[in-house]
Amino acid sequence: MAQAKTAKKKINKFSLKEMKRQTFLMIVSFFMVVYGIIFYYWPLTGWLMAFENFKPKKGLLGSKFVGLDKFKFLFEDDVFIKVIRNTFAMGLINLVSTTIMAVLFAIILNEVRRAWIKKPIQTISYLPHFLSWIVVTGILHDSLSASGIVNDLLLKFGFVNQAINFFAFPKYFWGIVAFAQCWKETGWNAIIYLAAITAIDPNLYEAASIDGADRLHKIRYITLPGIKPTFMILLLMNVGNVLNAGFEVQYLLGNGLVQSVSQTIDIYVLKWGISQNDYSLGTAAGLFKSAVSILLIVIANEISKRYGEERLF
DSSP states (O other): HHHHHHHHHHHHHHHHHHHHTTTHHHHHHHHHHHHIIIIIIIIGGGGGGGGEEEOOOHHHHHOOOOOOOOHEEEEEEEHHHHHHHHHHHHHHHHHHHHHHHHHHHHHHHHHHHHHHHHHHHHHHGGGGGSEEEEEEHHHHHHSSSSTHHHHHHHTTTTSSSOOOOOOGGGHHHHHHHHHHHHHHHHHHHHHHHHHHHHOOHHHHHHHHHHHHHHHHHHHHIIHHHHHHHHHHHHHHHHHHTOOOOHHHHHHHHTTTHHHHOOHHHHHIIIIIIIIIIHHHHHHHHHHHHHHHHHHHHHHHHHHHHOOOEEEOO
């Protein structure tokens, strides 16, 4: 018992001494915790609106509690069911297309041996990431319009007999959104894969060359397995963003002709929460989106854990 008390006193003295030594870090950490509580956790009290018939004049505590009535209304609304379909479909398409394009671009760029070619290509590739969606959608509108460059090329090479109004047909909309996402984000997303590739031991490539492996074999048996842990972690993180299919691009490119496939949950929240002043319904839709996102991450993480792959927790 005496030894245990002595050891406990030593630990306490060490902790106090360490805390005094790290005073500055403790102060900074305190302010960061306060910042997180104020700006990340305190706003979550607004979720109460999803269970109330919220009236701004009465506030959260004064509004009438209605339970799950708002959620019941959501799932009885055919428009919201289509919105879920659109959001999930575009989110999944964006996830698959941007991930594949980022990996392919990183591998191809890594195979470029001349630095004076490689560096300018990499710089140009991630510049679109810094463009706003207003600019990107403006470029898309000009390129895909009846008099745009895409229709000019299709007519010139005889693929079509007359110009196509791409924004008048729902069947083109999801493809246009996926293309926009890939063009804007591929270069930026490829940066982390390039970093993972550079971390691979060069001796593995030298040994493969001695064994007679060509570039394709090196990519298949060294590069791809080398970036697999990074790929899995990013994939698990992005699975939770499937329902974050976007707001700006769909809102700016959408119109009455493609409304059935262009509306996402975020647009639905804007329509009901702001335009129609039904804050409770908008909050319920947003809460549903957050809950599904968390569930998707947990499921994906468990699947990855079961198969012995990298996981988040």
